[in-house]
Amino acid sequence: MMEPETWTPKTKIGKMVYEGEIKDIMEILLLGIPIKEPEIVDFLLGDSLKSEIVDTALVQRMTDSGRRNKIRVTVVVGNEDGIIGVGMGKAREFLRAREIAERNAKMNIIYIRRGCGSWECGCGTPHSVPFTVKGKTGSVEVWLKPAPRGVGLVAADTIKPVLRLAGINDVWTFSRGHTKTTYNFVMATFEALKETTRVKITEKDIERLGIVEGPAAGISKAFHIVKEGES
Known part of the structure; x- marks a missing residue:
């Protein structure tokens, strides 16, 4: 602290x-x-809270005085237990760009829902996503699908830090689009994680899928619930 x-x-x-x-x-x-x-x-x-650099790139901008170069850094922060954030920073020096990116990531943190959504598992612990979710940034689309315990992160190395720092231990991932654009790939994954809290769930879903919001030992168990029969 x-x-x-x-x-x-x-x-x-x-x-x-x-x-x-x-x-x-x-x-x-x-x-x-x-x-x-x-x-x-x-x-x-x-x-x-842990942080990891997931992308660095040299960006150029033309001005009246000529071409100016800056370093762009993308950082992921998370507690490996339901809290995750992504931020980007630009500066002439790498250390400054990383500092800006980390600050932005902290101000962009979210909580996610985790659970055991795989029909092959049913262990009731928050080791995966509770249901399939999709995120999109630019041309890149990412799907996160519940996986049974022990499968691990079946994902491209680019987005593994996002999933790991979010506290996802097992998941199937599918992607489409220009995934070589690392920033868009990372952000599409972040958007997919956001979707876990936007899906309406019931009390039965919480019990059946072992859903928790944010830290597993935190103050919440899945607060955003709709009554049975509501649409």
Whole structure:
């Protein structure tokens, strides 16, 4: 956890976190409140938050004074337990671009739903996605399909860090489009993970698929539920 003296919060949510009124990141994410200070994430998740660079590229821009080069870095952050974020940063120096990307990723974190959605398994633990979801960015489309326990991440190396840091241990993936564009491939996977919280579920689904939202040991079990029979 971040040392209190190293951070002076500037937003209302930041101050509530700093003063101990908010002690769980899910209290913020479940309400859909934007995180405008990356320090909030550092303060609440501490050492459990890990980061990984998934893409670097040299980008050029023509100006009146000539061609200018910048380094673009894409970073994934997550706690390997239902919390994940992706961010991109540009700068002339690599270290600065990485710093910007990591800050943006922390301000772009989401929680996901996990469960045991494979008919071949039925163990009831949150090791996979609870149902098939699809994400799209640019021309790239990614499908995440529940897999039985022990299968692992059947996915391209490019997107494995996104799934692993999100806390997905077993999943089948399918993709279509120009997946060599790494940024779009990563973001399409991120969008697919977002979809896990947009699907309407029932109490029976929660019990049958072992669905949890965010950290498995957190404050939520799957809050966004619809009553039986609702469409």
